[in-house]
Amino acid sequence: MxxxxxxxxxxxxxxxxxxxxxxxxxxxxxxxxxxxxxxxxxxxxxxxxxxxxxxxxxxxxxxxxxxxxxxxAPSELIGDLIRATERRLAREQELLDRLRAVDASEPAGWEAVLRIVELLRGLASPSAARRQQAILNPEADAPAPVLAKALLTEADPHVAGALRWALARADADAVASLSPGLASEDPEVRRRAVQVLAEIPADAATELLASALADPDPQVRGRAALALGARGEAGAAPALVAMIVAGGNDVEAAEVLGALADEPQHAAAIERLLDGALAAADPAARLRLVQALAEMPRAIALESLRARVHDPDATVARTAAALAGVIEAQAPHGD
CATH class of the missing domain: 1.10.1660.10 (Multidrug-efflux Transporter Regulator; Chain: A; Domain 2)
Incomplete structure (x- = not known):
């Protein structure tokens, strides 16, 4: 042929x-x-x-x-090709991210393009001081998506603080820019996203925080529950009770739960949650729950504490009796 x-x-x-x-x-x-x-x-x-x-x-x-x-043998060569391809894709993704960042800034001319590129270079610096300097540069004029993405991966607390400040000043919807962080596979990124959303009072931030209550990471759930509870959102109550049971930030969770229970429309539901948890918990968790009852409104606290005076665990029983006595002593005469 x-x-x-x-x-x-x-x-x-x-x-x-x-x-x-x-x-x-x-x-x-x-x-x-x-x-x-x-x-x-x-x-x-x-x-x-x-x-x-x-x-x-x-x-x-x-x-x-x-x-x-x-x-x-193909395995070694194929492995080398995989690693080379991954490096090439990472470079291409970096370029794509940079182009999207420039596009998001809606540059009016090449001077604006150069400013955003300089900001991106600064944010990619291994030096925390250099990253912070790039953020605080008054000429940076960074778009919210760029700031949010940097914030979600920033480990240095000083740089993260500068990013939160710049994001608050950005003329854009910061909540929408942070939303992808809650979908990250990295729990640390999701934790940072929740932490920043907790500082934003907008309704959209509250909605995202509510979605984080179903997160598989307990720290993400906990931070979302504390933020939502502080905003008076009753949907956070089950997660707050779970935090007390688990022993993670249980004191803060009890304080937030107590503030929620002060609202008459939430009190009965929270009382049922606490009673259910007390019935199912082990002694250590029951002790934390009994201590948390001290933060509840008097009516809820006394009834539940009196029920635990005869707890099979001596420490729980003594603590319940002592707290009940303190609350009774504080009651107005004739109660």
């Missing part, structure tokens, strides 16, 4: 076939009487092998090594 027909069948140009021959990748089996290259079926099959390996990202030199040694 002559080179023209091989090119048509394989989709590889005649010029590339000659290049393959010069590299020793695919040599035609023979020549015609007139000196034209003549390819056998085995040669055509080898061409397809070369093309298949090229689709995996192998260089022609690597393909030559593979085809020259049938015993060549």
């Amino acid at each position: 002559l080179i023209g027909e091989v090119a048509r069948r394989s989709g590889v140009s005649a010029r590339m076939l000659r290049h393959y021959e010069s590299l020793g990748l695919v040599r035609p089996t023979g020549r015609t009487v007139g000196g034209y290259r003549e390819y056998a079926e085995a040669d055509i099959q080898r061409i397809f092998h070369v093309e298949s390996l090229r689709t995996l990202g192998l260089s022609l030199r690597q393909i030559g090594q593979v085809l020259a040694d049938p015993e060549f």
Whole structure:
């Protein structure tokens, strides 16, 4: 089969076939009487092998090594290709993020483009001082999505504080910019997102915090519950009770829960939650719940504490009796 027909069948140009021959990748089996290259079926099959390996990202030199040694183990080379591809994709993603950041800033001219690029370079610096300087630069004029993304990955507390300040000043919806952080696979990113959302009083932030109550990470749930409870959101009550049971920030959770229970429309539901938790908890958790009752309105606290005076755990029983006595002593005469 002559080179023209091989090119048509394989989709590889005649010029590339000659290049393959010069590299020793695919040599035609023979020549015609007139000196034209003549390819056998085995040669055509080898061409397809070369093309298949090229689709995996192998260089022609690597393909030559593979085809020259049938015993060549592919695992190491494939691993190298995976890592090289990951590095290339990371560079491409970085470029895409940079372009989107520039586009989000809606630059009026190339001077504005250069300012946002300079900000991005500053935010990528390994120096915390350099990152903070880039944020506080009065000419930075950073778009909210850029600030939010940097904030969600910033570990230095001083730089994070500067980012929160800049984000609060940004002329954009900070909540929408922070929303992707709650969908991150990294729990630390979600924790930072909740922490910042807790500082934003907008209704949209409250809605996002409510969605975080279902987060698999207890720290994310806890931070969201504390923020929501402080805003008077009764939906945080079950998570606050769970925090007391688990022993994570139980004192703060009890204080927030007590403030919620001061609202008459929430009191009965919170009392049921506490009673249910006390009935199911182990002694250590019951002790925390009994201590938390001291933060509840008097009516809720006394009834539940009196019920625990005969708790099977002596420490729980003594604590319940002592707290009940304190609350009774504080009651107005004739109560």
